[in-house]
Amino acid sequence: MTTEADLDTAEQAIVETVRDFVDRDVRPVVRQLEHDNTYPEALIEQMKQLGIFGLAVPEPYGDVQVSAPCYALVTEELARGWMSLAGAMGGHTVVAKLLSAYGTEEQKQRYLPRMATGELRATMALTEPGGGSDLQAMRTVAAPADGNGDSSAGYVLNGAKTWISNARRAGLVAVLCKTDPAAEPAHRGISVLLVEKDTPGFSVSRDLPKLGYKGVESCELTFDDCRVPCDALLGGVEGKGFGQMMRGLEVGRIQVAARATGVARAAFDDALRYAQERESFGVPIWQHQSVGNHLAEMGTKLTAARQLLLHAARRYDSGQRADMEAGMAKLFCSETAMEIALNAVRVHGGYGYSTEFDVERYFRDAPLMIVGEGTNEIQRNVIVSQLVARDGL
């Protein structure tokens, strides 16, 4: 299926390079890596060489920052090969956007050039064991280190985060926490702290077992009297973290929508091919109306999903508020990916249930996009409140 983005020639070449990488180097090895739950060290190294980790880093800190539609299509290609590879750049991208938009010049200089090459990889830590949807109820607190309310001596961070992707490989974690737990409304007391790996008091306490998204770790983090300097505060101003992260999550949700579209496309491509090769009752199975109807629905919804994804990406690039568009894309693309993955299992019959085929992996990977980066129930809340606030599209 061709891409329909209105990309310039240079960006089209980037998407084609990633597509070739996926076909040549990812698809032949993914089943084995996935079933062995092996971290894809060599593939991540190739992604670094291709410059993929720098696609969201602006000049002069990086070499090539691409448009959000290009970034979405690159992500779709990676997820078509293996959703975990696209996952490995999700939180990294959000942190790159946070630093670019809100970081002090010193923070940008310190982190962005190394993030652009992939030498330094970043992740974000929002979710806590007590809940991920109700972020304002978080319990992780950064108190002034001097004990007298003056944060110029830095902060002491205490709390726990869970489900944090790439946590063992990340050299930098953007931690959402409360610098003023008594603030009303609560979001005014929330900040982002940039915590570096190996900071005393910070530990990755457990790897979480999971249904899919194999190979890349999801972990619990513990902050136990973790001392961070005052210049770890994103942008140098307390109480701005919630708003900063909400803007960061716009690109995060576009990224998750793109991951879902990639999984949906892989499932659709496999089903379409299989339906032409497999015969029953003397004809290729696509000629049975029930199977043909599945394929027609799958192709239609996949095309619609990509359009919604690109619509959200263009809106993000316009600089306007894009939470509704990103939410719609994330909601529709992820529900579509789940449906297409299930129908790909149906089209494959018994082989759809076989671990010797790829469709069972799509079926295990798809639900993550329904839950991650804010559940689809939360997306509906965001969408309806914006529909009312904007009084129409």
Ligand SMILES: Cc1cc2nc3c(=O)[nH]c(=O)nc-3n(C[C@H](O)[C@H](O)[C@H](O)COP(=O)(O)OP(=O)(O)OC[C@H]3O[C@@H](n4cnc5c(N)ncnc54)[C@H](O)[C@@H]3O)c2cc1C
């Ligand atoms: C593999 C994986 C990777 C992840 N990676 C990261 C990461 O890198 N960083 C990070 O910070 N988080 C990460 N997450 C966490 C993810 O963002 C959360 O799981 C998600 O936001 C939901 O939070 P929760 O699990 O605490 O569910 P809860 O918040 O407890 O929600 C439980 C259920 O209640 C519903 N619900 C809750 N509140 C409402 C409401 N107001 N209206 C309607 N329904 C509601 C939810 O939709 C859900 O169905 C990851 C999760 C997974 C599974």
